[in-house]
Amino acid sequence: MTQRTKPLLVDPDHPAPPTPLGTVVMIALLVALALMTLIPLYWMVVTSFTPSTLTVKFPPDLWPKNPTFDNFQEVLNRPNFWRWVLTTTIVATVVTVFELFTASMAAYAFAKIPFRGSGSLFWLYILSMMLPFQVILVPLFIMSSRMGLVDSYAGLILPALASPYSVFLMKQFIQTLPSDLIDAARVDGAAEFTIFTRVIMPLVKPGLAFLGIITFIGQWNSFLWPLIITRSAEMRTLQVGLVLLREEIPLSYGVHMAGALLAAIPIIIVFFSSQKYFLRGTTVGAVKG
Numbered sequence: 001m002t003q004r005t006k007p008l009l010v011d012p013d014h015p016a017p018p019t020p021l022g023t024v025v026m027i028a029l030l031v032a033l034a035l036m037t038l039i040p041l042y043w044m045v046v047t048s049f050t051p052s053t054l055t056v057k058f059p060p061d062l063w064p065k066n067p068t069f070d071n072f073q074e075v076l077n078r079p080n081f082w083r084w085v086l087t088t089t090i091v092a093t094v095v096t097v098f099e100l101f102t103a104s105m106a107a108y109a110f111a112k113i114p115f116r117g118s119g120s121l122f123w124l125y126i127l128s129m130m131l132p133f134q135v136i137l138v139p140l141f142i143m144s145s146r147m148g149l150v151d152s153y154a155g156l157i158l159p160a161l162a163s164p165y166s167v168f169l170m171k172q173f174i175q176t177l178p179s180d181l182i183d184a185a186r187v188d189g190a191a192e193f194t195i196f197t198r199v200i201m202p203l204v205k206p207g208l209a210f211l212g213i214i215t216f217i218g219q220w221n222s223f224l225w226p227l228i229i230t231r232s233a234e235m236r237t238l239q240v241g242l243v244l245l246r247e248e249i250p251l252s253y254g255v256h257m258a259g260a261l262l263a264a265i266p267i268i269i270v271f272f273s274s275q276k277y278f279l280r281g282t283t284v285g286a287v288k289g
Contacts, residue, residue: 041264044257044260044261044264045257045261046061046062046063046064047253047254047257048071048072048254048257048258048260048261049064049067049068049069049071049254050064050067050068050071050254051064051066051068051070051071051254052071052251052252052253052254052255054066055253055254056251056253070254071252071254071255071257071258072258072262074249074252074255074258075245075255075258075259075262076262078245079233080233080234080236080241081241083234084236084237084238084240084241085238087153087156087234087235087236087237087238088219088220088237088238088239090153091153091156091157091160091219091222091226091237092215092216092219092220093216094157095157095160095161095215095219096212096215096216096219098157098161099160099161099162099163099166099211099215100208100211100212100215102161102162103163103166103167103169103170103211104170104174104196104200104201104204104208105196106167106170107167107168107169107170107171107173107174108170108174108196108200110122110167110171111171111174111175112174112175112177112179112182112200113192122167122171125164125167126164126167126168128164129164129165129168133224133225137224137225137228140159141228141229144158144159144229149229150229150230150231151229151230151231151232151235152235153235155229155230156225156226156229156230156235156237159225160219160222160225163215166211166215169207169210169211170204170207170208170211172207173204173206173207174200174204174207177200177203177204181199181203182195182199182200185198185199209274213270213271213274216270217267217270217271220238220239220263220266220267221239221267222237222239223237223239223240223243226239226240227240227243238263239263242256242259242260242263245259
């Protein structure tokens with residue numbers, strides 16, 4: 001038996017043509033833009049290691065001459081800092097878990113269970129995304145206040161459990177699945193909830209992962225609603241607490257940047273450890289089942 005030789009990808013007698021000038025310029029432009037987006041992050045890191053007395057120096061140093069951890073120590077020693085971290089972690093985790101379950105169930109109903117008025121109801125629900133949060137902020141606060149949810153975990157969590165975008169995203173994932181699998185499960189006598197948990201959920205794990213990531217990041221960075229619904233310093237979330245920190249020790253830019261860097265570290269870790277799910281999320285709905 002003769003062994004086939006793999007074809008050469010590059011012919012040495014006919015080298016590839018040089019890269020067009022336009023492509024080189026475009027790559028250089030994209031690299032420059034990428035570096036520009038990193039400038040705020042770089043400056044946050046530099047300032048967080050700079051003594052607060054030198055943060056107002058002009059011209060500023062591109063790298064601290066005497067790096068210090070005093071700014072981080074000042075933030076970590078604040079009375080309620082770890083309570084803010086705990087509150088933010090609890091709220092972000094609970095909202096993410098419940099929203100994954102409720103959004104995927106609603107998406108399964110809209111995508112695979114035909115019922116009268118499903119299309120109109122779905123688009124009516126999606127149209128609610130056009131309303132800015134500031135429009136419903138006052139009535140939402142009044143309703144939460146009458147229900148006794150002010151300055152509580154329930155007040156922080158309950159309004160965030162329903163998201164039209166989450167339902168829309170999961171519907172795009174679920175409707176790409178072949179309906180033959182669902183029909184076969186129904187023929188075998190499986191109930192709708194069994195089909196949802198045993199058939200649908202395992203097949204949409206990339207969608208659930210993507211939705212979980214963006215939901216957790218959104219709740220971790222949430223600011224306006226936690227600022228409105230909380231009263232005591234113990235119930236503040238991390239983002240609101242950092243604003244209070246800025247009011248307690250103004251002009252301490254090194255401390256402020258150290259707090260911002262500590263708050264950004266979990267999000268940076270989540271983003272870089274799950275980039276493939278972001279890529280899959282951007283291509284959802286490209287293939288129909």
